[in-house]
Amino acid sequence: MPRPTRSLAARAEEVYRILAPLWPDAQPLLHYRDCFELLCAVLLSAQCTDEQVNKATPDLFAAWPGPQALAAADPAEVEAAIHSLGFFRTKARHLIGSSRILVERFGGRVPDSMEELLSLPGVGRKTANLVLSSCFGQPGIIVDTHVLRVSLRLGFHDRPDPAAVESRIAELVPPERRTRFSHALNRHGKWVCSARKPACLGSELPPCPLAGLCPRIGLANPRGS
Numbered sequence: 553m554p555r556p557t558r559s560l561a562a563r564a565e566e567v568y569r570i571l572a573p574l575w576p577d578a579q580p581l582l583h584y585r586d587c588f589e590l591l592c593a594v595l596l597s598a599q600c601t602d603e604q605v606n607k608a609t610p611d612l613f614a615a616w617p618g619p620q621a622l623a624a625a626d627p628a629e630v631e632a633a634i635h636s637l638g639f640f641r642t643k644a645r646h647l648i649g650s651s652r653i654l655v656e657r658f659g660g661r662v663p664d665s666m667e668e669l670l671s672l673p674g675v676g677r678k679t680a681n682l683v684l685s686s687c688f689g690q691p692g693i694i695v696d697t698h699v700l701r702v703s704l705r706l707g708f709h710d711r712p713d714p715a716a717v718e719s720r721i722a723e724l725v726p727p728e729r730r731t732r733f734s735h736a737l738n739r740h741g742k743w744v745c746s747a748r749k750p751a752c753l754g755s756e757l758p759p760c761p762l763a764g765l766c767p768r769i770g771l772a773n774p775r776g777s
């Protein structure tokens with residue numbers, strides 16, 4: 553895809569202007585009380601919903617409160633506690649492995665740099681960006697499945713590649729707006745521009761506030777056809 557044009561930057565600016573006031577709460581939908589709990593919740597959220605994670609984490613954090621406890625946990629017991637979330641063996645391994653590294657290398661604290669976060673098992677850029685923005689106030693472009701889908705439909709990129717979309721948003725959106733921008737795109741994708749029934753395709757949802765500027769790329773009846 554060519555470098556972003558002025559019109560693409562203008563579209564991103566307009567998307568921000570419309571969506572940011574509609575979704576003012578630029579915070580994760582996952583429930584957590586500290587950075588460690590947020591890190592765990594994001595690790596658990598792969599391939600399942602935030603709502604499912606929020607049901608499972610209170611018991612998990614009550615049984616293993618903090619990285620020291622989870623680092624020493626019996627994997628089978630952790631697997632049983634998160635069984636409902638799918639991929640429970642992998643997720644348990646990531647929880648315990650990350651906790652051990654936090655204890656051994658970071659004094660039991662969640663680190664505040666991308667490089668250090670990416671050294672934890674199961675942590676990718678989406679997780680790291682969410683932790684950095686929510687816990688440490690750094691600009692974070694959190695490209696989850698909703699942000700990816702909406703970005704493609706809006707024409708911000710033509711590759712379904714989270715890293716490419718993250719880079720493109722970084723080119724289009726100034727740092728101080730990035731966290732709010734990606735949270736707003738997340739809510740928009742979750743509740744308006746859904747995967748199967750986007751509001752512009754005649755679903756029972758309210759009209760899409762981006763309908764006037766969106767090229768609807770990838771949908772059956774794109775604008776102008």
Ligand code: SF4
Pocket residue numbers: 702705706744745746750751752753760761762763766767768769771
């Ligand atoms: S116009 Fe359709 S494809 Fe574009 S953002 Fe709105 S719901 Fe999504």
